[in-house]
Amino acid sequence: MKNESVVELIKDLTAKLSAVAEEFNGRVAHAAEEAPVGEENDEAALVDFAETVLEQRRMRRQFLPGELFHEPAWDMLLALFVSRDARLPMNIKALVSMSDAPVTTSQRWIEHLHKLKLIDRVIDPTDRRRVEISLSHTGDQAMKAYLRALKHQ
Known part of the structure; x- marks a missing residue:
């Protein structure tokens, strides 16, 4: 009886996670369709903007408690x-x-991001202890x- 309830709980959690992933993928597809014309190739500007956002996030810790x-x-x-x-392996x-x-x-978040299909993990064939992480499509x-929308607010 106890094993059956655990199996049912796992099935329920899997179904809920799948539903969240499907909704998210639908939103991404819809947002990609609405990308402003001419900006598809402006990836360098988006990367610069992302670097700025990352720097601003780090700067907050200089002035306020990091746990915030x-x-x-x-x-x-x-x-x-x-x-x-930058073609840097991560x-x-x-x-x-x-x-x-x-x-x-961090490892739990990496696993969660992988389940949401936001990142890909590739095991290094020469050193199986090493796992390369990259953004999925x-x-x-x-x-x-998101960065386009944020940039054009």
Whole structure:
């Protein structure tokens, strides 16, 4: 009986997570369709803007307590967006350091971002302990759409 309830709970959680992911993917697709004409190729400006946003987020900690700004997933997404343009590989260790959060918290967020299909993980074939992280196509499109919207407010 107890195992059946655990199985049902897992099925329910999986269904809910899938529904959230589907809704999110629909929003990303809709936002990508509405991208202003002529800005599709303006990725360099979006990367510069993302770097500015990331710098501003870090600067807040100079003036206010850091615990007020604890959003490791968002910091990771910004860092991945910036690093992909510079063609810099981002492994888990580097990504954890960018999130300014404890390792276990960062790893949980990495797992959650992967479940939401915002990031891809690739195991290094020569060193299986090393995992490269990058934005997925969905994550990349979401970041571009959000940064465009933010930039044009």
